[in-house]
Amino acid sequence: MRPVRTEFDRKVLHARQLLREARDIPPSLVADDVQRSWSRSIRHGLSERDRVLFNPVSAAQLRRINEVHRTLLGHAEPEMERLFSALDNAHWVLACLEVGGNIIKTLGGQSAELRDIATVLRPGLNLSERVAGTNAPGFALEERRAIAVRGSEHFLEEAQMCACAAVPIFEPSGALAGVLNASRHHRSASIGIMEPLALAARAVENRMVAALSAPLRLRLHYSAELVNSPMCGLLAVSRDGQILGANPLARQLLELDTLIESDPCMETVFQQKVGLLLDTLRRHGSTPTPIHCHNGVRIHACLADAAPTRAVSVAPAASYDVARTSMSPMLLDPELVQRVRQVERAFARDIPVLINGETGTGKEVLARHLHEVGPRASGPFVAINCSAIPASLIESELFGYDGGAFTGARRGGMAGRFEQANGGTLFLDEIGDMPLELQARLLRVLQERTLTRLGSARSIALNCSVICATHRDLVQRVASGEFREDLYYRINGLRITLPALRQRSDLDDLIDHFLAQEMASAVPPLTLAARHCLYRHNWPGNIRELQQVLRLGVALAEGDSIDLIHLPTELTAAPPALPPDPADMQTHCPDGKATLRQAEAEVVRSAFLRNDRNVSATARNLGIARATLYRKLRNYGLLTGEG
Numbered sequence: 001m002r003p004v005r006t007e008f009d010r011k012v013l014h015a016r017q018l019l020r021e022a023r024d025i026p027p028s029l030v031a032d033d034v035q036r037s038w039s040r041s042i043r044h045g046l047s048e049r050d051r052v053l054f055n056p057v058s059a060a061q062l063r064r065i066n067e068v069h070r071t072l073l074g075h076a077e078p079e080m081e082r083l084f085s086a087l088d089n090a091h092w093v094l095a096c097l098e099v100g101g102n103i104i105k106t107l108g109g110q111s112a113e114l115r116d117i118a119t120v121l122r123p124g125l126n127l128s129e130r131v132a133g134t135n136a137p138g139f140a141l142e143e144r145r146a147i148a149v150r151g152s153e154h155f156l157e158e159a160q161m162c163a164c165a166a167v168p169i170f171e172p173s174g175a176l177a178g179v180l181n182a183s184r185h186h187r188s189a190s191i192g193i194m195e196p197l198a199l200a201a202r203a204v205e206n207r208m209v210a211a212l213s214a215p216l217r218l219r220l221h222y223s224a225e226l227v228n229s230p231m232c233g234l235l236a237v238s239r240d241g242q243i244l245g246a247n248p249l250a251r252q253l254l255e256l257d258t259l260i261e262s263d264p265c266m267e268t269v270f271q272q273k274v275g276l277l278l279d280t281l282r283r284h285g286s287t288p289t290p291i292h293c294h295n296g297v298r299i300h301a302c303l304a305d306a307a308p309t310r311a312v313s314v315a316p317a318a319s320y321d322v323a324r325t326s327m328s329p330m331l332l333d334p335e336l337v338q339r340v341r342q343v344e345r346a347f348a349r350d351i352p353v354l355i356n357g358e359t360g361t362g363k364e365v366l367a368r369h370l371h372e373v374g375p376r377a378s379g380p381f382v383a384i385n386c387s388a389i390p391a392s393l394i395e396s397e398l399f400g401y402d403g404g405a406f407t408g409a410r411r412g413g414m415a416g417r418f419e420q421a422n423g424g425t426l427f428l429d430e431i432g433d434m435p436l437e438l439q440a441r442l443l444r445v446l447q448e449r450t451l452t453r454l455g456s457a458r459s460i461a462l463n464c465s466v467i468c469a470t471h472r473d474l475v476q477r478v479a480s481g482e483f484r485e486d487l488y489y490r491i492n493g494l495r496i497t498l499p500a501l502r503q504r505s506d507l508d509d510l511i512d513h514f515l516a517q518e519m520a521s522a523v524p525p526l527t528l529a530a531r532h533c534l535y536r537h538n539w540p541g542n543i544r545e546l547q548q549v550l551r552l553g554v555a556l557a558e559g560d561s562i563d564l565i566h567l568p569t570e571l572t573a574a575p576p577a578l579p580p581d582p583a584d585m586q587t588h589c590p591d592g593k594a595t596l597r598q599a600e601a602e603v604v605r606s607a608f609l610r611n612d613r614n615v616s617a618t619a620r621n622l623g624i625a626r627a628t629l630y631r632k633l634r635n636y637g638l639l640t641g642e643g
Ligand SMILES: Nc1ncnc2c1ncn2[C@@H]1O[C@H](COP(=O)(O)OP(=O)(O)OP(=O)(O)O)[C@@H](O)[C@H]1O
Pocket: 325, 326, 327, 328, 329, 330, 331, 357, 358, 359, 360, 361, 362, 363, 364, 365, 366, 429, 471, 543, 544, 547
């Protein structure tokens, strides 16, 4: 135990003396809440000299406890890692306790200096007041509020070298889930970690709400500016308006706990029909809308999914890669829509997704989309291009390193991309180019769900979704021995191949979409010749190339129609060909009469020409789906860019 010297310590020691003598303690010596906790400790039959903080539960029991509280553990771990890496962590030990007081996760405390603190914060120890008397996490569980307990305020002498701060964590149902605690050696009255700790606890709660399988989520706050901040209230809602869960801020703002209904619905809370309310919110998109609540208070709200996914947490903004791109153009091709929906469902169940496709087909856009609609949407999306990093750096980039792990390593070490993605999604782009020797390490991490930084013995639990993408044929790379077969099966829970642009049935829509995007309001018409030229092109760079061509066209046309001269020469060099005449096609019966197929080809061809080769207009004209028309155009050789 360290000698105590400050005025604060002298007062607390004086108060303890009064406690031993069963005399009244003035609040000027020790705060009321600490005194209450001391009284409870005595009622629990504890005495100051008891030694209880060295006897954790068995490993098997701890495994069982962790299993029961795996939701809390899964959401708390990444936030603890973030907080820990943001702290001057040589001096701190972080712990997460489940609602019964058992420590389920500890971070830090490896150094000799912190060994005594790490000993009283070992996983498996119980710090409830009943077992360990007055201490910060025990108090926070008992009184369901944040507190700091310093030095001799701890009831047990064996804990008095610590200064601890603890913040309770609440489940989306409002029930207490556990507590987040930070401890260091006691040196002064101020502990100074309460704010970041509270933010981390809020982030854990937000993750829990985000992980609920609810079709709708609302963000809310009194202040419109804070609706899209990590400090907003979050509400998870079913389609018929039932409230499925809320973070504590939403509970407070809406005074949910004062409602008589045990499962309140939106109609009660916002005093209007659910459909009407949702329509209003949808109309306003990500702009906060004022709404009146049952308690007479006006709040601002928006649908969470209307805004881009924002990581709700305390980590520095730089470590986030917020999803920006909309998936909508990808969803115009009906076959693709169906496949993407399947992939979403698999991804939601933690099945690893492998995305195949040529360059520029939207593999990263799809990965971001899956993250946004997936179970870890509130966490970060971290993308790494395995082919863009020198082989010698991939290992440290992916797995991180501890200080001094190798010459030139940063002093404090560095978290790898896997660690940064904890709680979110790691996107391994161009996985087919990963060096063979690293594939073994990657496989181990994916299988064991833990990783060890280079030069470190500490293993870090991993809780992130993984999406891999490649333009290569992995089956062929497995056959040629360049890609491990076991890794291939590990990452390929479900494979989706994004079609090349030349194979897509919605080129017209994509052109219009990107033109509208470029022009914001007035869409400049493409001349017919220019549009035909785009139809004929082979698009080796796929959507990326299309975007660039249109961007260039808009810039060069300066407000006029985009014409051939505004397109790159490699597109305009080949003269536009007329669709072949069906009469020239091999569609005649031996007796020379036109077949049904020829008749249909003729109908399709003339409608296509009549509509200036506009696929949408032709399809409308013929009363068939665009995808069907594309198939027919292709079958009859009427798509002049083909083959
Ligand atoms: N569905 C989509 N909606 C909007 N833009 C898209 C879509 N798909 C692709 N794009 C655009 O096309 C470009 C390429 O997309 P992305 O980077 O996802 O492709 P990729 O297949 O990952 O390419 P690479 O293999 O070269 O990395 C981006 O600028 C992206 O904005």
